[in-house]
Amino acid sequence: MTAVSGRIGEVAHWPVAANGEPATLIAALARNAAEFGDRVAFRERRYGIWQEQDWRAVFDEIAAMAAGLEEAGLVAGAAMTVIGDNRPRLYYAMLAANMLRAFPSPVFPDVPLEELIVATRHGAPPVGIAEDQEQVDKLLQLRDATGRVATILYDDERGLDGYDQPGLMSLDELVKKGRERLAREPGLVRRFVDEPQADDISVLLHSSGTTGLPKGIPLRHRNVTGGLLNAGASGYFHKHEELYAYLPTAWVGDFVFTLGAGMMMAATINIPERQETVMRDLREVSPTFYLAAPRAWDQMLTRVQVGMKNSTPFKRWLFETVMERAVAYERKRLSGGSLTPSEKLLDAVGNLLVYAPLRDHLGLGRAERAFTGGEALGEDTFLFFRALGIKLKQFYGQTETCALTAAQTEGQVKLHTVGRPMQGSEIRIDDSGEILVRSSSVVDGYYDDPESSAKALADGWLHTGDAGRIDEDGQLVVLGRVSEVVRTASGERYIPNFIENRLKFSPYIRNVAVIGAGRDELTAIVCIDFDAVGHWAEERGISYTSYAELSQKPEVQALIGQVVRHVNGTQPDGLRVRRFSNLHKDFDADDGEITRTRKLRRNTIETTYASLIEALYSGATETVFDATIAYENGERGVIRRTLKISEVLA
Incomplete structure (x- = not known):
C-alpha cells in the first residue's frame, strides 16, 4: 500500500x-x-x-x-x-x-x-x-x-x-x-x-450483436490494467x-x-x-x-484531397508532385529499402513544404503514436499518412481482450498484417484456422451467460471467432470471421468481409454487402459515399438533388464499376463480383442493417433486400424496389425506387 x-x-x-x-x-x-x-x-x-x-x-x-x-x-x-x-x-x-x-x-x-x-x-x-x-x-x-x-x-x-x-x-x-x-x-x-x-468489474460493454442479442462483456480491473501495462511495456x-x-x-x-x-x-x-x-x-x-477507425482515416484523406483540389493551381501541383514522391519513398522503406542521399534531401524539402504544414493542419503534428483497427485499412490511405510522416500502425483486438492483443511496431510495419502479439499476450492458430488468444487482458466470460462463455473460453484460450494465420516473420494476418466462411455453388470458399473491405478501400464506397453463398457467382449491393461521390459529380458538372438520384446516375454506376473491376483484378476468377446495384441509401443502424459499430447484419440485409438480390441474379438491368420508411410520428410508409443493375466487364 x-x-x-x-x-x-x-x-x-x-x-x-x-x-x-x-x-x-x-x-x-x-x-x-x-x-x-x-x-x-x-x-x-x-x-x-x-x-x-x-x-x-x-x-x-x-x-x-x-x-x-x-x-x-x-x-x-x-x-x-x-x-x-x-x-x-x-x-x-x-x-x-x-x-x-x-x-x-x-x-x-x-x-x-x-x-x-x-x-x-x-x-x-x-x-x-x-x-x-x-x-x-x-x-x-x-x-x-x-x-x-x-x-x-x-x-x-x-x-x-x-x-x-x-x-x-x-x-x-x-x-x-x-x-x-x-x-x-x-x-x-x-x-x-x-x-x-482487481477482480471487480470495471465496465460492462456489449458485443455488436450481429447474429443475435448483444452479449454482456465484463472487463475487470485486472484485465484493463494488465492489458494497458502490457501495451505500455511494448x-x-x-x-x-x-x-x-x-x-x-x-x-x-x-x-x-x-x-x-x-x-x-x-x-x-x-x-x-x-x-x-x-x-x-x-x-x-x-x-x-x-x-481512429479505418473509415475515419479514409474520410480524413478525402477531406485533404477535396481541399487540395479546391486550392490554387500551384498548391495543387506542389501537393500532388510531392506526395506522389513521398508515397513512393514510403513503399521503398516498408519493403526494406533505404533512401539515397538525394531522395533524403527531397524528402526533407517535402516535409518542410508539405508534410509538416499538413500534419499541423490535421491536428496530428504531435501524434507520435497513431493507430487504426477494427477492420482492414486501404493501402492507399495507409501509405498516404505514413508518407506524410504520421507513423500510422495497425492493431488487433476485441472487446473480450480489452482491444489489446497485437500491434505493429515501427520498423516492422507490413501492409497486410496487424503486427506481433503485445508483451504478455500469446496468439496461436488452431486446426480450423481460428485465432486463439491468451493474456491477462482476456475476460473471464460473458455476463450471466455460462453457455457462451464455455464456447468462447476453453483451456485458458479465447476463441476469437476470427480466421487468421501467422506469417514468416511471426506477424498476425487477419482474414475475417470464421463464421463468415461460405462457399459458392461450385464449392469455392471465401469470406465476404474480406472482399467488402477491399471494395471499401475506395473513398467512393461507404458500405457494401457481397452476396454469393450457394450461388454461381458473386454480386454486391453498394452504398456510395455521398460526400466523396457528390464532390466527384460536381467536378464533372453532374447535377443531382439527393443521395437516391446521385446513386443511380449512369456516370456513378460507371465509377463504381471501375472500383469493382479493380478489386476483381486481385481475386481468383470464381470469386469476382459480376454484377452490382447502387442502393438508394446507406445501410442504417436504425433500420437494423448494421450495428452501431458499423458491422453488417447480413441476415437483415438479405431479408430486407431479397427482391433486389433476386434481380441481381436474374439478368435484369433494373428493378423496382419498395423501400419502407419510418416517419417521426412512428408511422411507416413505402417509397418505390427504381434501382439500376450493372454488369462488371472483365
Missing part, C-alpha cells in the same frame, strides 16, 4: 499489484492525485474555451460523486447505465461507480428505445447517467417500459427546468450532497480507494500522453484507450466541445496518441 494525502478527508492508500503498479483504475486515480496532482487530467472545450481540471480536483469531484451515488442507491455489484457523448462528468461518474465496487455500462447515445432496453438488461441498474435532455427523455422512456432506472442524473440542465419526475437530479446537486457527506464522514474517501478489488503508450476523447463511450476503444489509459498513464484527456467540432478541436489539441 502506498500513501497519498489529497484535498479530501484523511490520508488515503491505494492497492498495488505484485509488480508495484496500481491494482485498479481507482488506485491509479489516487496515485495520479498524489504524485501528479498539479498536472492537467481533463481538458474540455466548453463555449469555445478550454477548461482544465488537475488530478487533485478530479479526484476530489469523483469522490464526492461516489458519496452521492451511494446515497442514491448504487451498490456493489450493480450496473450503472451511462448514455451520452464524451463529457468529463460522464467519465467521472464511471470511476465513481468503481469506487463503490459497482460498474458503468455505457450505451451508444443514438440508440432507439428497443436497443436501450436490451443494452440495460444486465446488472439491474438502479441509476442512470444522462448527458442532456435528449438522453434524460430516453431514460424516462426506459423506466416507463421496464421500471429501470429509479434515479436519473444529468450533466447538462438546459431544457430540464420543467421536469418533475421522481428520482431526477442534476450531477451538480449530487456532487453538492456528496461533498456534504464527505465532510460528515472523514473516513469515506479511504474506503472508496481501498475497497475496490511501447504503445507513454506516460503523460495527450489523449483525445471523441470515440463512442460504449466502444471498448474509448474506455480502454481513453479512460483506462488516462488513469494508468497519468495522461491528459482532451474532450471536444461536441461531435460536430471533433476535427476542428483536434487541431487545437494535437494529441500525442491518436486512434
Whole structure:
C-alpha cells in the first residue's frame, strides 16, 4: 500500500499489484492525485474555451460523486447505465461507480428505445447517467417500459427546468450532497480507494450483436490494467500522453484507450466541445496518441484531397508532385529499402513544404503514436499518412481482450498484417484456422451467460471467432470471421468481409454487402459515399438533388464499376463480383442493417433486400424496389425506387 494525502478527508492508500503498479483504475486515480496532482487530467472545450481540471480536483469531484451515488442507491455489484457523448462528468461518474465496487455500462447515445432496453438488461441498474435532455427523455422512456432506472442524473440542465419526475437530479446537486457527506464522514474517501478489488468489474460493454442479442462483456480491473501495462511495456503508450476523447463511450476503444489509459498513464484527456467540432478541436489539441477507425482515416484523406483540389493551381501541383514522391519513398522503406542521399534531401524539402504544414493542419503534428483497427485499412490511405510522416500502425483486438492483443511496431510495419502479439499476450492458430488468444487482458466470460462463455473460453484460450494465420516473420494476418466462411455453388470458399473491405478501400464506397453463398457467382449491393461521390459529380458538372438520384446516375454506376473491376483484378476468377446495384441509401443502424459499430447484419440485409438480390441474379438491368420508411410520428410508409443493375466487364 502506498500513501497519498489529497484535498479530501484523511490520508488515503491505494492497492498495488505484485509488480508495484496500481491494482485498479481507482488506485491509479489516487496515485495520479498524489504524485501528479498539479498536472492537467481533463481538458474540455466548453463555449469555445478550454477548461482544465488537475488530478487533485478530479479526484476530489469523483469522490464526492461516489458519496452521492451511494446515497442514491448504487451498490456493489450493480450496473450503472451511462448514455451520452464524451463529457468529463460522464467519465467521472464511471470511476465513481468503481469506487463503490459497482460498474458503468455505457450505451451508444443514438440508440432507439428497443436497443436501450436490451443494452440495460444486465446488472439491474438502479441509476442512470444522462448527458442532456435528449438522453434524460430516453431514460424516462426506459423506466416507463421496464421500471429501470429509479434515479436519473444529468450533466447538462438546459431544457430540464420543467421536469418533475421522481428520482431526477442534476450531477451538480449530487456532487453538492456528496461533498456534504464527505465532510460528515472523514473516513469515506479511504474506503472508496481501498475497497475496490482487481477482480471487480470495471465496465460492462456489449458485443455488436450481429447474429443475435448483444452479449454482456465484463472487463475487470485486472484485465484493463494488465492489458494497458502490457501495451505500455511494448511501447504503445507513454506516460503523460495527450489523449483525445471523441470515440463512442460504449466502444471498448474509448474506455480502454481513453479512460483506462488516462488513469494508468497519468495522461491528459482532451474532450471536444461536441461531435460536430471533433476535427476542428483536434487541431487545437494535437494529441500525442491518436486512434481512429479505418473509415475515419479514409474520410480524413478525402477531406485533404477535396481541399487540395479546391486550392490554387500551384498548391495543387506542389501537393500532388510531392506526395506522389513521398508515397513512393514510403513503399521503398516498408519493403526494406533505404533512401539515397538525394531522395533524403527531397524528402526533407517535402516535409518542410508539405508534410509538416499538413500534419499541423490535421491536428496530428504531435501524434507520435497513431493507430487504426477494427477492420482492414486501404493501402492507399495507409501509405498516404505514413508518407506524410504520421507513423500510422495497425492493431488487433476485441472487446473480450480489452482491444489489446497485437500491434505493429515501427520498423516492422507490413501492409497486410496487424503486427506481433503485445508483451504478455500469446496468439496461436488452431486446426480450423481460428485465432486463439491468451493474456491477462482476456475476460473471464460473458455476463450471466455460462453457455457462451464455455464456447468462447476453453483451456485458458479465447476463441476469437476470427480466421487468421501467422506469417514468416511471426506477424498476425487477419482474414475475417470464421463464421463468415461460405462457399459458392461450385464449392469455392471465401469470406465476404474480406472482399467488402477491399471494395471499401475506395473513398467512393461507404458500405457494401457481397452476396454469393450457394450461388454461381458473386454480386454486391453498394452504398456510395455521398460526400466523396457528390464532390466527384460536381467536378464533372453532374447535377443531382439527393443521395437516391446521385446513386443511380449512369456516370456513378460507371465509377463504381471501375472500383469493382479493380478489386476483381486481385481475386481468383470464381470469386469476382459480376454484377452490382447502387442502393438508394446507406445501410442504417436504425433500420437494423448494421450495428452501431458499423458491422453488417447480413441476415437483415438479405431479408430486407431479397427482391433486389433476386434481380441481381436474374439478368435484369433494373428493378423496382419498395423501400419502407419510418416517419417521426412512428408511422411507416413505402417509397418505390427504381434501382439500376450493372454488369462488371472483365
